[in-house]
Amino acid sequence: MAGGESSEEAHTAIVEAIRKRALLQFNYKGxxxxxxxxxxxxxxxxxxxxxxxxxxxxxxxNGMGFGKLWTVTDIAEPRVLDEGFTPDDPHYNPDDSAMTHIYCRVERSRRQASA
Structure with missing residues (x-):
């Protein structure tokens, strides 16, 4: 699914999941x-x-456990789960160099920033 309502639905779910620090489920390329x-x-x-x-x-x-980029227009059936996560990826950079503009992100804790 590309564009239109599905992208708007994905945008809303992504922002909600990041703000809540909740897991996000979606269909991506089958x-x-x-x-x-x-x-x-x-x-x-x-x-x-x-x-x-x-x-x-x-x-x-079979790539799991590391940060990947997902194209939002390829995200279908997004759903914010009632399961939270601890943002503890040691490789996470809130100033992601793969992005020219950031809408929403998990802020690093002081403990992560000093590690």
Whole structure:
């Protein structure tokens, strides 16, 4: 699904999940993903993207446990889960260099910033 209502629905769910520090579930290219969302903004290509760590679900690459960029127009059926997460990815950078503009992000705690 691309553009229109599905993108607006994804935007709303992403922002809510980041603000609540809640896991986010969505269908991405035929796979159900459950991710910890960290940063939402505009990529250097001008596309809305989500930086998130996949924690469960399926993946064509089996890549889990590290931050990946997800193109928002490819996110379908987004749902904020009633399950929170602790933003403890040691590689997370709130000033994500893959984004030219950031809409919403998890702020690093002082403990993370000093680590």
């Amino acid at each position: 796979h159900i993903r459950i991710v910890a969302p960290y940063c939402f903004g505009v990529s250097t290509r001008g596309e809305d993207v989500l930086r998130a760590v996949q924690v469960r679900g399926s993946s064509a690459s």
